[in-house]
Amino acid sequence: MTARTIAIVGTGPTGIYTLLHLLDTGLPLAVTLYEKGPRAGIGMPYSPEMSNRAMLANIASIEIPPIATTYLDWLQDQPDARLRSYGLDPQDLDERQFTPRLLLGEYFRDQLMALVDRARSRGHRIDICEATEVLDIQSDDAGLSVMTADGRDGPFDRVIVATGHAFPDEDEATRSYFPSPWSGLIEADIPAVRVGIMGTSLSSIDAAMAVVNQHGRFRRKGDDLRFDLDPASADLRIVMMSRSGVLPEADFYCPIPYEPLTIATAPALAACLSTPAPLDAAFDLVRAEIIHADPAFALRIGLGGLDVDSFADAYFAAREAADPFKWARANLDEVEHNKAHKITVAWRYALLRMHEQVEEIVPDLSDDDRDRFDRGLKKMFVDNYAAVPSESIRRVLALRDAGILSIMPLGEDYDMTRDGAETVIVHDDRTERFAVFIDARGQKPLSTEDLPFPTLRRALLDADHEIPDVAQDYSLLGAGPFSGRLCLAAIPYLMHDRPFVQGITACADIAEAIARGMATGRRRRLVS
Template sequence: MMKKRIAIVGTGPTGIYSLQQMLTTGLPLSVTLFEKTDRAGVGMPYSTDASSMAMLANIASIEIPPVVIPYLDWLRRLPDDRLAECGLDRATLHDRQFTPRLLLGDYFRDQLLALVAQARGAGHDIRIVENAEVADIAPADAGLCLQVAGLGAQGPFDRVILATGHSFPDADEATRSYFPSPWSGLIEARIPATAVGIMGTSLSSIDAAMAVANQHGRFVQEGEDLVFHPEGRGLHITLMSRAGILPEADFYCPIPHEPLSVMTGPAVAACLARPAPLDALFDLLRAEIMQADPAFALRIGLGGLDADSFAPAYFAVRAAADPFRWARRNLAEVERNKAARATVPWRYALLRMHEALQEVLSDLPEADCARFDAGLKKVFVDNYAAVPSESIRRVLALRDAGLLSIRALGEDYDLTLDGSRTLIRTAGEELAFEIFIDARGQKPLDSADLPFPTLRKALLAAGQTTPDVAQDYGLIDVAGYSGRLSLAAIPYLMHDRPFVQGITASADIAAAIAGGLSTRRRRRLVS
């Protein structure tokens, strides 16, 4: 049997899991992995260009699908001095621990190299090409060809897997005072001790604050307290968002996840046939929470809420509280529960339900999708995007040092650039910042944003302003590409799959792509 010729564009987690899963199909493979940087396998969020040792990965070993060996096993093989450099102690390593992002990048690179060695030993042809930025993807008689900067035409390939990961503005779009994302040169920049504004209050925003703060002092453990010791004066960091609330700390729950009682797959699917699908889905959500945690349901008046009023009720008490006081209480609760291995039932129910809901979101009517984005989506994102406890401790340490504040901007505000300053105007005040960082995270991208001109033109010619992909992530109804290109680039999937981000999502996408290599499943996944 001839070897199936595969190109994987991008070697972060999605590209690595794609290779791993394809090796389980039993097909003879000839795979070329193209990486635009000089270190294949690391992935942008875990690289030295985008992360520092102070930035924590928001996923623990127990949640990371192993590539060759589990992450915790890999950590235990590291030398003591490397662990110490990362603030880790071999004696206290455990599978629910959050570690620096840079370590996770090293893990994935090491695992990619080990996986490639295994594959070659099994008779597959595997090639890694670094410093190889793909400029275009075009159909040819025998497959798809890639145009690679400095290398020219590569291929043809029977299948191209587009696994380019997150997409943020390049560092050359930043200035000395304005950073369009935390990954646009912030890590290398020297930030003066001045008024720094950060748009967003999520983990990305907290990481941006840490990148700045660590240039002007250090965190020190004093007994049970984490304290920030500033070096010099003048620094003040303001985190801003519409609601002005911090994320909560990551909570303990059983992993793997236990099955839901009410929001089962068949029950969710049946909602699509109802006259008001989103409202039917909310009925399942309400019943699931009432069964799991009656006290919480009673406390927020869940019985009288609907798909539109649940989010305001969910956030009401927290939004009215001082965000730092709430963070202290929440951190204490989370740490008690972790020590006791106690699960908060309503939190765990929401965590599991977002995965069930995502399976049908793309099939909802347009009006229901808009309602979901305006309300329930915020609840689920808040729940699954809980951050490491250590990140909350650092936020509180900066607050206690008088260097950090949080502002709620409301729904109506203006952001303008005034020379080297950034101005934020609300109904009640004007805020001015000498340094501004937009840390609101990945935004969904459209077909017009694709950096591959021939592919972009084909998608738009097919009338697909957002790519239409099948269950196996193959493009549908795009001349020259259908059956040949799998779209696994996260930003282009987010319109209809808003929860698709993260390492576990990368592994799930990879499994679906590998399954499609030997089948002809063409059911639409995203429309």
């Protein structure tokens, strides 16, 4: 049987899991992997260019689909000195532990190399092109070709675009303004001035860590964490801001793998699309699932009298009314107690299990229902599944106790402008000026116009696809010669219709669908 020739553009988690699942198909393979960075297999969020040792991954071994080994097994095989250099005690490793991102990147690198060795031992041809940026993807009768600075590679039977997240280039940053935490902030020297950070999520906390680690250090005594500011940096102040001004909550204990839902199941939610008011019907199921799981919580927020447009307001009401740091302390105490005693908060677990099921019907909602979903349920689901490591909350509280960090709620109406080197925020008749500003609001959905491959971009625009249309195996639909031959597995281009397509588990799911489609040759529409 002739080997399938495949190009994988990007060697982060999506690219690695794609190779893993392609090997499981049993097809003979000739795979070329392209990595823009200097080392294949690490992934942008886990690379030294984008992270430092203080930044924590928001996923533990128990949630990471294993590749050659589980993440915990890999950690336990590492030298003690290496683990301690990352702040880990070799005796305290466990499957629910959050570790530094850089260490997780090294795991993925090692796993890719193990996969490549396995593939070659089975007779597959695997080539890795590091420090190689793909400039364009072209098509002709022979197949698809990949254009790099060194020329044309191919033809390939299939090209899989697995480029991961995409943020503004470092060229857009200045010494006082960073359009994302990944646009040169890690290498920048930040002076001890008033620093503004747009956002209060884990990305925003990471941005704060990148700044404060230049001006002092965290010190631990027992269970207490404090931050000591260098005397020369006494003027450092950090203001994190968002519309609501709430901090994320700490990651909570729950059974993994997830237990099945009782009411808001995938078939029941799919059936909502046949009703006159699909989103309202879906919310009825969400509400019923929560009432079934945790009637006390439902009674406390009056869930029985809420609808799809009022639930999110009730969900956030107490938190928005509270001091964010006092809420964070109480929440941290709660989740740490629950972890120690393996207690699951039923309403939190119900929301966590439902968000991916609800996501399946989002592409088929009307524009009006999609707007309503984005304003309400989406924010609530994201808040629930984007809980952050407890250590991140401890660091936030230590910075607050040191008098360095504050939080500013902006409300719905504010203006942000640049005035020379300063960033100016105007809200509620107040003017706030920041000598350094970091926009840390995270990944935004991207459209066809944002694709970095000109020939592919032109083919999609000529077909009037402002948003790429993909099948269940992530192959392009209605894209002329690229249809069925190019798989778009880059998460930013999928977020319009899959608002929760984030994280390593999503990467693994996408990769499995691509390999399954290649093995069976069947493809159906996924989103449009």
